[in-house]
Amino acid sequence: MQDTPIRPRPAREAGAQNLRGLKALVIGLGILVVLGTALVIGVVVKRIVAPEHAAAPPPAVAPRTAAPPFATELPGGAGSAIAGVAAAGGMVAIWLHDGQGGAVVFVDPRTGRIAGTAAPRH
The missing domain is CATH 1.20.5 (Single alpha-helices involved in coiled-coils or other helix-helix interfaces)
Known part of the structure; x- marks a missing residue:
């Protein structure tokens, strides 16, 4: 082998x-x-x-009341009109338009007090 x-x-x-x-x-x-x-x-x-x-x-929907939560008298003379409303940083910004350009008024919605106004210089 x-x-x-x-x-x-x-x-x-x-x-x-x-x-x-x-x-x-x-x-x-x-x-x-x-x-x-x-x-x-x-x-x-x-x-x-x-x-x-x-x-x-x-x-739940809250019932509407007859009166608004606050009442505020806005500055402006005769012929002024509200041209716009917007929320701005916890305030309500209201654009008032008159014949000379207008202004923006800031209102505190909790109290109804005017917090400030922004208007162009004339």
């Missing part, structure tokens, strides 16, 4: 270990995809069945 050299077997352990790790990763990510999809579907179904705005009671 002839002596046949003994050949070492190829190492399959390293390759098999890599495949096991890859299989575990693919299975884990697949489970996460299924759970994420189920979560999204569950949230959509929950919002369709019980919308939040229908569950909340409607806000």
Whole structure:
């Protein structure tokens, strides 16, 4: 008989270990995809069945009173008119227009007092 050299077997352990790790990763990510999809579907179904705005009671509406919360006499002569109203930093800005350009009057809505006036110089 002839002596046949003994050949070492190829190492399959390293390759098999890599495949096991890859299989575990693919299975884990697949489970996460299924759970994420189920979560999204569950949230959509929950919002369709019980919308939040229908569950909340409607806000209470305060009854309107006959008198305004304050009364203020605005400066200005005859022929003055209110040309605009806006909220400005906790104040109510009222634009008074007269024949000479007008002015902006700032009123405190809590007290009704005039806090200041802005007008161009003539």
